[in-house]
Each structure stands twice: as structure tokens, then as C-alpha cells.
Amino acid sequence: MNDLGKELSRLLADAAERAPRAPAGLSATVKARHRRRRARSAALLAAVAVAVVIGGAGTVVKTVRTSAVPQPAANATDKPTGMAKPPTDVIPPPIEKVWPQAVHKIPATLPDGRDYYPELLLDDRTLLVTTGIKGGKRRFLWTYDLHSGKPTRIAEIPPTKGSVSFADDIAAGGGNIVWWAYKEAGENRIAQIWTVPVRGGTPRPVSDVPMTNATKQLGQITDLTVVGKEVIFAYEKGGVYRVPLSGGRLQPVKGAERQHILRWPWVGTHRAMDDFLRLFNAETGERRDAVAAADEEVRCGVIRCTGMKVRYEKVPCAVESCADKMKKERVVLRSFVRDRDGSGERPLPAATDLYGPTDLALERFFKQILRGPRGESVMALYDVETGRTVDLGLRVDARGFMSLPQSGRDALMTYRIGDQMHVLDLSTIE
């Protein structure tokens, strides 16, 4: 082994000793996530949350206590705009009081008693759901009228024989619903995209999608999107493709051969430290680069980015064996949210880090766990646009569970309280 090789071996062995320790309850967390992934069950999420709420109670409380305050600006030129000062441990007003138009409450079980998972908003009054795993193996698509609370069964999802997974990444557009599933159980070589009209009917396969090519695994299908009469998706490993809803051959989207879809037609790449910094409009060719300094770690949406400014400092080593040496320390100076062009920057409440800075619903709303006056955890929602925070009404229950609101990049956020499903349409908030 050459010198560099030896040095690398030593370095990696030393570094490994600095790895985090496995948290208590890791196995339970993984098993709970496994069940949830298999069942896609919103209800089971509560079990996952235990790891945080019970297993890591000290950590959560500590984090919230020390970080719900906006971080100080690094220097005088880094002044925040001052418009969005998030609360500390003051319990905000309930969401129903502040944004009543955004809140819908519907029964948390279907008329046949089965549980369900909210998937997406088809329009401003229709929620698409899939049946859960409890209560039968057959899976169905239902819609809920959010105004009347009336559910309608629209289709049965054809199962892949012997497979535990089913309809993944459900998307809709132009009156059609699409999803993908493995074509053969236990084989992740070929996926199949399916569709059914929103008004109901019998699902039909759109196209087979290979998950490997001659030389490599391409990964699963992600970012499934329906645009007009076409289905567009990205491979997990990058590469955007389109196929007509009526069927036919997959066509690569020009210029997006290694990209992911942020929000069609915007595509880009995401890496550990810079997510969708550079965007490319796959329809018009327009490029949109976000402003980011070299000492910033930034993750972006179409209009907005969140990030952290970091600095590496030399500080004396505190460990006895190296007491006379200096070491480098990475210091987070502040976390922020701002527009892609760098304007409108304001500080981010650090408590949102609980879910990571990417968990920004509609590029605007962050979940936060606040600490109430009696030390109780309160799930709140922080709006970076108005600086308002609301109480979602979620609390730790008698068993120590607290469910987490489910959300993606779109306007839908859902969570269950008792026998009611709370369905938020965040797009109605001005």
C-alpha cells in the first residue's frame, strides 16, 4: 500500500470512531417505518414518532428549548429583514382561528371501516386517498368531497401478485390518476405505470419502465407527474423521461438526462449540500440559477431557498492528547430562507431543523415542535411568508405518541387527531 493509502486507512479508521452512536429504539423506528412504507399508513406514523417523543424526549425538548429562537446574525451586515420573527415558547393560536379556510376535517376511516392514506388534492374540494393495509388485502382509490365529507370509491388498484408494495407515487392531472408498481413481485427490474380516470373505471397499464439498462441500475421511479396527455417521471439516479398516457415508448426529455423533477417543467439536480440550485425549464430551456455564496449550504424550490451560512474556525483542541494543537470547527452562523435571486432573506427558526430544512411544504410552511408552558410538545406550523405560526392541535397522547403531519412539496398537509383526519389545503392561505 502506498503512503497515501496508509494515511487514508488510518484517517478512515479514526473518523469511524467519531461516528454517531445508534439511537435507542432504532430497531423499533425502522420496523415502524417499514410497516408504514409497506402499508403507506398515516396512522402508523404515530409509532415512528415514538422514537422522537419517548425515546428521544430529552433531545427533543432540549433542541426545542435551545433553538426555537432565531439565531443571531453573524455580523452587522447580515441583518435580517425583521419581518419574520418566529415565536419562542409562546403557544400560537389554533390554525382554525387563523386560517379557517385551509382546514377540513373528515372521518379518519372509510365507510367500510378501513383506514386510508391521503394522497393528493385533485382540486380545491376533492381529496384522493388510497385504502390502508388494515382490513383487507385489496386496495382501492377513493375520493373525499371535502365540503360534504362524502367518499366515493373510484377504482381498485390491481395488485402485483405476491408483492407487498403497491401503487407508489400517485399523481394526477388532466382528469387522470397515475401511479407505478413493480411488474413482478420480488423483482425490481421492471416497473409498470398505471392510470385510471379521476371519474372512475378500470385501471390500465400505460407502459413498462425498465429499472436497469445494459450497464447499471437506474433506480426506482420518482417525481411522477401528469402533464396533459403525458406521464413524465425521473429515475432515482437521475434522468427525466416521458411517455404518452395512451402508451408507447419512453422518450428521454432533452437536456434533462441526469436531472430530477422539482416541479414540472423545472428540473435540476440535487446533491447533499446544494439541492436544485440550478434549474432548467425543460419546456422553454430557461435556466434559473439560485444565488448562493461559497460558505452557504442551500436547498431550493422553484421560488425560494433555505440554507445555512457556515464558517470554519480554528479553535484550541480540548482533548488532553492534543491540548496544544488547533482544530477546525464548523460553526453554523445562521439559517435562513430567501428567494432564489437572493432577495428577501430572513432568519429561520432553528427548531425547524427537527425535520431538516428540506421539509418545506409549498416552499413556505415549516413544521415546528414548540414547548408549551407545562413542558408539553406542541406541533406548530410556521409560515415564512407572513412570519405567523399556528398551533396544529397535535399533542402527545396518553401513550406518549404524537403523529407527524404528512406533507410533500404540494399544498396538502394531513394528520389524524382521534377519529378525524385533518386535511389542510395550504394553497388557500394568503
Place this chain on the structure above:
Amino acid sequence: MDDESGFDKFVAEQADALLRYGYVLTGNPHDAADLVQEALLRVRGAWSKVRRKDNPNSYARITMARLHISIWRRRRREHLTADPPDRAGHEVFPFEQQQGLWEELASLPRRQRAVLVLRYYEQLTDAEIAKVLGISLGTVRSQASRGLDKLRSSLSSSPATHGSPR
């Protein structure tokens, strides 16, 4: 359930070692925790098969390496609920020279880094690395030599990494 307790035992015995491996693969504690959790999820999903036919530990490690080079990411509508990452004070090494090498390692493309980690941390042969990552032997060699070249050149061009700091 047998399945469940077997998996519990596996996690209890191996989680720390997997985190160490995840940490040298990814270079940061947060991604390491994510990667381990995702790999364990897949191990759990394949548990009955893995337990019968394979060694769960090597299955988990192979999964981690492959996930890491596959720009794996969280699926929509799922949230990790591990402890919040410690964002501040993410120093690793007390010595500048090692810290410098660690940071250069972080700048390598994932596949190059994975090849070097498998070679110099897992002490695998190039043929074994090829098998783990599902790439050809030639690719392993070219990735390793490119990665080493980059480390060498960036180290020699950085005066801060020469000699021991006093």
C-alpha cells in the same frame, strides 16, 4: 415474532458498526444516520430471505454502499424521525493535516469516495469492490486512481497540510 426479534438482535449488534461505516462513506453524521436507517429498512423488508440465504451484515453494507452512490433520497411524504442533527461544531479531527484530507475526501464524487472507503476502510480487494458496487473491475481501478490522484494533488497544493501543526 421470531422475525422481529431476530431483526432486533441484528440491529442491536450491528447498528453502531453500520453507523461507523455510514459515517466514513458519507462524511457526516446526519447523512450516516439517514443512510443506515434506509439500509436497515431494506434489510427489514428482505429479512426472511436475507436471514436464510445471506449474511444480513454484508447485505446491509452492500445496500449502504449502493444506496450511497445512487443519489438515494427520501421518498415523498416520508419523514425521518431520528434525533435532530447536531448542526454546530462538526469538527472531526484535532489535526489540520487529517482534517484537510477528510475535507478533500468530502469533495470527491460519491463513487470515487465509495471505492476508496471500500478499499481502505473495508479493506476489500478491487474484485470485491466491483461486486459490491455492481461496477466493473476496470471502473473500480479507474475510480480509485482518479480519487487518489485528486487527493494527492489537492494535498500537495495546500500548504496548510504540510508538516504537523504546532
